[in-house]
Ligand SMILES: Nc1ncnc2c1ncn2[C@@H]1O[C@H](COP(=O)(O)OP(=O)(O)O)[C@@H](O)[C@H]1O
């Protein structure tokens with residue numbers, strides 16, 4: 001479930017009076033999602049999504065509002081936060097920070113087809129192209145520094161073989177990604193899994209859940225996408241989806257030589273990033289609310305595949 005803070009019609013009807021979005025017709029809690037409380041709100045004029053922030057550092061919320069405003073102004077398919085009559089987006093409701101968004105059309109693709117991969121690749125390439133000029137700043141919370149500091153916490157829960165695998169990998173990444181300025185940086189989504197996109201048929205309705213958004217290596221974002229969108233059940237890269245995504249991405253932002261060199265290792269580092277974050281959720285820092293944790297094994301498998309098989313050739 002993802003309604004941690006229940007709301008009633010009267011609370012939301014009164015909340016909506018701050019906006020020019022019409023009067024409440026229906027209020028529906030959204031079951032999916034893992035971190036925040038989400039409601040679908042229908043008014044006599046609009047379909048909206050209401051998010052109450054349940055965790056995280058609330059001081060970071062203005063960064064996410066600025067990022068979404070910026071991407072929306074640049075016509076990226078994201079839900080730009082609705083601003084109230086005074087021009088303010090970030091609100092408070094039931095004692096929690098709250099944002100209202102337009103409801104985007106579509107569903108999360110479970111098995112994305114090639115047209116959907118092309119649409120996502122093109123949108124991500126555009127996001128990274130315009131995101132290089134975004135002036136906000138938030139360090140990547142899941143970068144190499146985090147891997148270095150956090151991986152020790154889970155080693156004791158792993159088999160000796162996996163302990164060696166994880167420790168050796170992190171050591172290797174230090175050699176490859178130690179130079180912070182080597183790769184192009186800008187605004188990134190930071191967690192662009194299939195379930196953070198909505199597709200209406202082959203049309204990308206939008207990209208949601210920017211709360212891992214930050215400023216960091218663009219290649220980090222792209223590697224997260226390829227590992228999630230283009231891996232088969234055995235963790236192998238599917239050449240069709242891989243090439244569709246990367247060709248569309250590069251039509252908007254060609255990769256630099258330094259990025260091409262770093263690519264195989266970035267696929268490995270971002271696989272380990274999720275292996276580790278999922279292990280941390282299970283063993284070290286379980287969420288306050290009861291939720292089914294994501295499976296760490298999926299990303300251990302992907303990591304082992306990338307080590308054994310390397311990356312596929314990058315399209316030109
Ligand atoms: N702007 C939006 N338009 C349509 N559906 C949305 C929108 N934002 C969120 N949702 C729906 O709400 C669910 C939970 O939102 P999400 O931001 O992913 O929550 P959480 O941060 O708790 O994981 C999504 O899976 C999606 O179904």
Ligand SMILES: N[C@@H](CCOP(=O)(O)O)C(=O)O
Nearest residue numbers: 142191193212274277278294
């Ligand atoms: N989408 C992720 C969860 C978000 O990552 P986190 O590092 O912020 O916990 C997943 O599938 O594990």
